[in-house]
Amino acid sequence: MELVRRNIPVTLRSPVSPLHPSVCSVGAGGLWMPFHCDDKRTDRWSLETLQELWTIGQNPQTDKNLVEIMTAIVLQQNNDGVRETTKDTISHYPDTNKLPMWTRDARLDFQQLTVEMLSWQNIVYKLRIPPEDELKRAGYYHAWMFQTPIVDSPNMLEVRTVLYCTDVCDFGNSDGLQNMFPPSEMERQAATLT
Amino acid sequence: MEEVDQQPESNIDVETGEYYHSLEEMQALAKILECDTLINCTGMGSKALVKDPNMIGARGVLLQLDRNNCPRREALEGMTKDAIIIADSPPWGSDTEPAYMIPRGDIIAVGGTYLEGDAHPYLRDSERTRLLNNAQLLGVDVANAPVVGEWTGFRPSRPTVRCEEEKSSTGVRTIHNYGHGGSGWTVNVGAAKEVANILLGSKR
Numbered sequence: 381m382e383l384v385r386r387n388i389p390v391t392l393r394s395p396v397s398p399l400h401p402s403v404c405s406v407g408a409g410g411l412w413m414p415f416h417c418d419d420k421r422t423d424r425w426s427l428e429t430l431q432e433l434w435t436i437g438q439n440p441q442t443d444k445n446l447v448e449i450m451t452a453i454v455l456q457q458n459n460d461g462v463r464e465t466t467k468d469t470i471s472h473y474p475d476t477n478k479l480p481m482w483t484r485d486a487r488l489d490f491q492q493l494t495v496e497m498l499s500w501q502n503i504v505y506k507l508r509i510p511p512e513d514e515l516k517r518a519g520y521y522h523a524w525m526f527q528t529p530i531v532d533s534p535n536m537l538e539v540r541t542v543l544y545c546t547d548v549c550d551f552g553n554s555d556g557l558q559n560m561f562p563p564s565e566m567e568r569q570a571a572t573l574t
Numbered sequence: 575m576e577e578v579d580q581q582p583e584s585n586i587d588v589e590t591g592e593y594y595h596s597l598e599e600m601q602a603l604a605k606i607l608e609c610d611t612l613i614n615c616t617g618m619g620s621k622a623l624v625k626d627p628n629m630i631g632a633r634g635v636l637l638q639l640d641r642n643n644c645p646r647r648e649a650l651e652g653m654t655k656d657a658i659i660i661a662d663s664p665p666w667g668s669d670t671e672p673a674y675m676i677p678r679g680d681i682i683a684v685g686g687t688y689l690e691g692d693a694h695p696y697l698r699d700s701e702r703t704r705l706l707n708n709a710q711l712l713g714v715d716v717a718n719a720p721v722v723g724e725w726t727g728f729r730p731s732r733p734t735v736r737c738e739e740e741k742s743s744t745g746v747r748t749i750h751n752y753g754h755g756g757s758g759w760t761v762n763v764g765a766a767k768e769v770a771n772i773l774l775g776s777k778r
Contacts, residue, residue: 382766383613386774391585391607395593404617407636407725409676409683410759411658416632416688417757419735425764432763445679452658455666507657510713511649518665518711530658531759532679541588 398537410531433529454524490526601746611747617730620752631728633692637705638723639682645715673708684709731755
């Protein structure tokens, strides 16, 4: 789609549709959080992707099923030397240099908390997470808390395919796509994305 | 590669049913289709297609619960908002067997594993048991929460992502974009921009 956005003609070939069970992306949890992607360009790529997902997630009128912005909690036994920070204090502490670069993006509202602090905040947020005493009994005394996009992977793949096809090609000439997405369904999906 | 001013003509078939066996075969097809550039986004397929020994599948498993009918344990009574929960350190999880719960669309995905080189295609009984236990630990009333699906997938893992142009003598420019590990949804837009910049000769 990036090439299409830049007005480059594209020929796309795939043996199976993006929704085929053999495609890893369909089943993925869809969580935005750099994970096992070791490349010096990962930080830049992830923030560029965050920009796009955040925009979709903030615009539920048009893309309500595609991206949901949600609170993430990562449980930790210790804080690895990073003192507790909230979104109001995070920029004041040099300890935050020990955190991954992506945690500094302001949209994420990243916080390093004790589970007590998490519990206090949850009086307001009412997140469905295990209570403080259970976490402590298990040995989890600290947590990361941040906002992040969740991609509804199957819906995103379907809508991207439809959008791509309706934007750049005459889908009436593509038997495979007609079988996958009947024209009425394609038109309905495309209309929700304009 | 020439940029065009008007809507580009494109040619799309995402259900060809045809599998390729080598990069050369893909380059030959690109020529037939009158493409001057081939972009290889085949993920795990690159292990065989370009004979990349660094590619390894990192097996992930999930249970899928019905998000709209997923009661929580009594200890969570009064809590009303879904959240993602991850424990990738003991005792609930580890690097290779993280415990996590991700509400996504109509399901709650309960994981998981990150097992490099494990090619087993389905959930093992022991894994199913562990995932149900993870769900219970993370707040679900498992006895009353219907499981609506299972998933096993293989993350296209590589020591570094391969996003670069490969010199080709075939007359078809070749750019690789694979090996994003467990971060496909996290980096896909940025990696696509990188490919476009390589294609158009932009420097960053």
